[in-house]
Amino acid sequence: MLKKFDKKDEESGGGSNPFQHLEKSAVLQEARVFNETPINPRKCAHILTKILYLINQGEHLGTTEATEAFFAMTKLFQSNDPTLRRMCYLTIKEMSCIAEDVIIVTSSLTKDMTGKEDNYRGPAVRALCQITDSTMLQAIERYMKQAIVDKVPSVSSSALVSSLHLLKCSFDVVKRWVNEAQEAASSDNIMVQYHALGLLYHVRKNDRLAVNKMISKVTRHGLKSPFAYCMMIRVASKQLEEEDGSRDSPLFDFIESCLRNKHEMVVYEAASAIVNLPGCSAKELAPAVSVLQLFCSSPKAALRYAAVRTLNKVAMKHPSAVTACNLDLENLVTDSNRSIATLAITTLLKTGSESSIDRLMKQISSFMSEISDEFKVVVVQAISALCQKYPRKHAVLMNFLFTMLREEGGFEYKRAIVDCIISIIEENSESKETGLSHLCEFIEDCEFTVLATRILHLLGQEGPKTTNPSKYIRFIYNRVVLEHEEVRADGISLCHQAGMQWRNLSSLQPPPPGFKRFSCLSLPSRWDYRCAVSALAKFGAQNEEMLPSILVLLKRCVMDDDNEVRDRATFYLNVLEQKQKALNAGYILNGLTVSIPGLERALQQYTLEPSEKPFDLKSVPLATAPMAEQRTESTPITAVKQPEKVAATRQEIFQEQLAAVPEFRGLGPLFKSSPEPVALTESETEYVIRCTKHTFTNHMVFQFDCTNTLNDQTLENVTVQMEPTEAYEVLCYVPARSLPYNQPGTCYTLVALPKEDPTAVACTFSCMMKFTVKDCDPTTGETDDEGYEDEYVLEDLEVTVADHIQKVMKLNFEAAWDEVGDEFEKEETFTLSTIKTLEEAVGNIVKFLGMHPCERSDKVPDNKNTHTLLLAGVFRGGHDILVRSRLLLLDTVTMQVTARSLEELPVDIILASVG
Amino acid sequence: MEALILEPSLYTVKAILILDNDGDRLFAKYYDDTYPSVKEQKAFEKNIFNKTHRTDSEIALLEGLTVVYKSSIDLYFYVIGSSYENELMLMAVLNCLFDSLRQMLRKNVEKRALLENMEGLFLAVDEIVDGGVILESDPQQVVHRVALRGEDVPLTEQTVSQVLQSAKEQIKWSLLR
DSSP: OHHHHHHHHHHHHHTSOTTTTOOHHHHHHHGGGGGSSSOOHHHHHHHHHHHHHHHHTTOOOOHHHHHHHHHHHHGGGGOOOHHHHHHHHHHHHHHTTTSSOGGGGHHHHHHHHTSSOHHHHHHHHHHHHHHOOHHHHHHHHHHHHHHHTOSSHHHHHHHHHHHHHHTTTOHHHHHTTHHHHHHHHTOSSHHHHHHHHHHHHHHHTTOHHHHHHHHHHHHHHOOSOHHHHHHHHHHHHHHHHHHTOOTTSHHHHHHHHHTTOSOHHHHHHHHHHHHHSTTOOHHHHHHHHHHHHHHTTOSOHHHHHHHHHHHHHHHHHOHHHHGGGHHHHHHHTTOSSHHHHHHHHHHHHHHSOGGGHHHHHHHHHHHGGGSOHHHHHHHHHHHHHHHHHOGGGHHHHHHHHHHHHHSOOOHHHHHHHHHHHHHHHHHOGGGHHHHHHHHHHHHHTOSOHHHHHHHHHHHHHHGGGSSOTHHHHHHHHHHHHSOOOOOOOOOOSHHHHHHHHHHHHTTOOOOOTTOOOOTTOSOOOOHHHHHHHHHHHHHHHHOTTTHHHHHHHHHHHTTOSSHHHHHHHHHHHHHHHHTOHHHIIIIIISOOOBOHHHHHHHHHHHHHSOOSSOOOGGGSOBOSSOHHHHHHHOOOOSOOOSOOOOOOOHHHHHHHHHHTSGGGTTSOSOOEEOSSOEEOSOTTSSEEEEEEEEEOSSEEEEEEEEEEOOTTEEEEEEEEEEEESSSOEEEEEEOEEEEOBTOOEEEEEEEEOOSSSTTOOOEEEEEEEEEEEEEBOTTTOOBOSOOEEEEEEOOOEEEOGGGGEEEOOOSOHHHHHHHHOSTTOEEEEEEETTOOSHHHHHHHHHHHHTOEEOTTTTSOOTTOSEEEEEEEEEETTTEEEEEEEEEEESSSEEEEEEEEESSHHHHHHHHHHHO | OOOOOOOOOSBOEEEEEEEETTSOEEEEEEOSTTSOSHHHHHHHHHHHHHHHTTOOOSEEEETTEEEEEEEETTEEEEEEEETTSOHHHHHHHHHHHHHHHHHHHSSOOOHHHHHHTHHHHHHHHHHHEETTEEOOOOHHHHHHHHOOOOSOOOGGGSOHHHHHHHHHHHHHHHHHO
C-alpha cells in the first residue's frame, strides 16, 4: 500500500510543473486551435499562457513564427471571455517587438478602451500604447486625452503611465496632454495622482519655474499618495542641488516638512534626500538623523537596512552627527541580516571612540565569513579609514586584516586587503615592520600571482631600509627555491608588465653581429620568482653587509631551470659584483624608463641596418606615463595565454604619423607629445582647431587638427602661420590639402629651437590660419572652381618648460641623485608671493615643470611648515634631470630649488624658467 | 559613496523575479537593460539565489543593486531596483505582489498552486508594474482588476475530460492525506 502511494507521489511529482517540458514548436502548433469556431476560451487562454511562459523563460521566437501566432490570436477577440481577452492584451504587449504588423489590432483595442467593460479598458490602453508609434499616435490622441481624465482610476493610471512611456519617442504630442494630466493630478486616487505628477514633471523638467510652481502647490495643498511625495521630494532636492545654495529656500522646508509625514516611505525618502544634499551642515542633518535613529529599531528589516545604510553615508562626512545613534547601532551589530550588521559596525567604526574599536573588531570577525565579498570590501575600506584616524590602533587593525587575508576570499577582496595594508605601511612608519612580516607570510602561500609580485616589489623597495633586512631575505629566497605550481596571470605589477613586453622582443630575428641579444628574452612563467630575484638584488644594492650572502643566493639562482630567473640572476650578479653605487642605482634600484614598444621598434630598426655603432638607448622614446601609476587603474584579471601585441600608445601613433611626412625626416626620434590637444578656437566657431605639440631633440612640430564646420565651404591649402616671441625659427609649413565640411584634416608647422639663447625655451606663438575658400553646394557637395584667399586669427599658443621634459619615475630618488653627481648642480632661492599653502605650491611646481614627483613627496603632511619635493624627469636629448626643492611656509612660500643633471643646459633652463 | 541626487523618475523597478527552490526561473520580468541577454539574466538569478536562499533576511545589496525578497514554502520572490532607490518603495511592490497572489490562490503560496494559475500571475504582475513604473500598490485593487474566474466553473462549461481530471485530482489528494 505504501509503495503504491510512493508511486502516485512520483507521478504527481513529475507532473507538478505543467510547463516543464514545453516545446516551442508544439505550442505554436497548438495555437491553431485559435482558428476553430466556437472558441474554447479555457483552452485558448491556457495556450496563450504557455506561449507567454516560453517567452518568459527566454525562448527566442522568430519573426515569422511570432507573426503567425499573433495573427491567429487576433481571432480570439471574437470571444467575450474576460480572462482570455486579458491574456490577449498581454500577448500583444509581449509580441509587439517580435511580430510584424502588430498595428492591425489597433481598432479592436480602441474599441475596448472606449467600451463599457471597465476591466478591459485599462489594460487595453496599455497594450494600445505599446504597439503605437509616433505616426499613429495622432489618430488615438483624442481617446488618450479622454482616458487620462477618466473617472475610473485604473484607466486613468494606465493612460498616464503609457503617456510617460510614449514621452521618449513622441514628446511633442504628449506635451499637448498637459492640461488633462493637470486635472488628473488633483484626483482622489493615490496612484492616479502619483502618475499624473510624474508625467507633469517629465514634461516640464526643463522649465525650472514651472517645476518650482508645482512644488509650491504641493506644499500648500498636500498630497494623498506617499509615492507622489517621494517623487516630489526627489524633484525638490534636484532643484535645490541645481540652485546650489541657500537652505532657507521653500524647497528645503518642503523636504523637511516631509520628515513628519505619516508614511515611513516618505519620511525615509526625505531623510535620505537631506543626507544626500551636497554641503549639508550638521544642524540641518540633525532632524533627518533622528528619524533614521527611530527606524533603526523598526521590526522591518528593509527599514533598518535603509536607515543604517543612510547613516553610514552620513558618518563618512559628519561622524559627529551620528554619534547620537551609537546606542541604536550597537543593537544592530547582532542583527540577523548580516548586511545590516556589517553596515552598523562600519558606521560605528567611523563614529565610535578609539576605545570601542577592539570590541567591534572582535564582533565583526565573528561573522566575517558569512557576509558577501561586496560587504567585506566595505569593511576593509572602513578599516583603512580608521587607520588614518587612529594611527595608534594599527596593531589591532593589522592583526584583523591579516586574519582576513588568511581566510578564503576572491581576488578583489584580497586585493583590497593588500592595498589597505600597503597604504598603512606607507602612512605609518611604526607599522612597517609588522606589516611587512605579515605580507611575507601571506606570499608564502598566495594563489594570486599578481598580489605576490606586488608584495615582492614592495619588499624590494622597503625591506632594505628596515633594521633587520635579513629576515625578509629568507622569505624572498623561499619564493625562488620552493617548487610552486606554475601560475600564469596577466599582471598589473610593474615587473609583470615590463616582462610581458620583453617577451615580444624575442620575436626579433636574427641578431646581427656586433649586437648582443638581450639575454632576458624568454617566455614568462613564474613571475613571482623573477620578482623575487629582483627583490633580492635590491637588498644587495642597498646593504653593504649583506652583499656577500646575497651574492651567494644569486649564484644559486643562476642554476635555476627557468630561463628568465637565470638571466636576471646573472645580470644582477654582474652588476652587484662591480660594487659601484652608480651602477646599482641605474640598473637595480631605478630600472628601465623607456617605452617598451618604442624599444622594440628601435631595436628592430637597428637590426635591419647593421652598423658598427653600439645601440644607443637614448634614442628610444621614454614611457609616456610611469607604469607604477597604471597598476592601480588597470585590473585585468583574466589569464592571457598567448602573448598579445602591446597596444601602441598615443605617442607611438604620433611617431608613425610624423614619420610619414617627408619634411620631418632627420629630426630624430620623437621625444614628447603634449598629453592633451589645446583648443585654439572657441568650441562653437566656424572652424575648430586643436594643437598638439611634439618635441624633438632640436625641433618642435606643431600638429593642428582642423575641422571645418561650415557646410557651404571647402577649405584648401590650409596652413597655420606662427609668429614666435622668442628666438624660435619657423622652418616650414606642411599644409592640409583640402578640408571639406566636417572631415578633420591635419596640418603641421615645424620650428627650430633657439640656438643663440638655448635657455629661452618658454615662448608664446601668435597663430593665424591661412587658406583658400571655395564655396560649395551644401546638399550635393560640388565645389566652385574659383576660390579666394582668407585668414582666420587663432588664439595664442604657449610652449612651456614642461613640453621639454618627460616625466620619469625614480623609485629611489637618493640613489639617482647620487648617480647624477654634483658636476652641474645649481641652486637658487625664490619667493612665491601669491601662494599661501604648501599643497598649492607643490601642485603648481609639479604642473609647471612637468616632472614626476618621487617617493610620494607630492603629499604634504599636515601641520608642517617645511616640505621637500623631489622631482625627476628626462630633458629632451635624453638626459636625466632631477630637482629637489625645499619649501618653507611662513606667510608666503619660500622655495629653494636645486637642480642636477649630466648636462649644464637642462639645469640652466629649469632655473631660468622658475625665475 | 557618491552623494548622488537621484534623477526624479517613476521608473522604480528594474526587475521582478520568482524562482523555485532549485533557483530555477518560474517568472522573470526585466524592465530595463541592466541584463540585456538571457545568459546574463540567468547568471544574475543564479547569483541572487545563492546569496539569498539560506537566509531569512529580506533585503540585500547585490551587484550594485538593491534586492528585496521574500520566500514562501518553495518559492522565492524578488523585486530589484537601483541601489539609490527607496528600499521601502521596492518593499511595497514586493508586498503587493505577494499579498495579491495569496488572495488569488486562496491557499498557501507554493509552486504547484502558482503554476496552475500562471495566467493569474501574469495578469497580476501586469497590473502592479508597467514598464518599471509602479502601477498599483494595493493588493485589493490588483485582485479586483485581475478578476480571475473563480475556482467554481459551472460544470456545463467543462469538458468531460476536464471533469474526469479534476475528479482524479481530488481522489489523489484525499488518498495522500
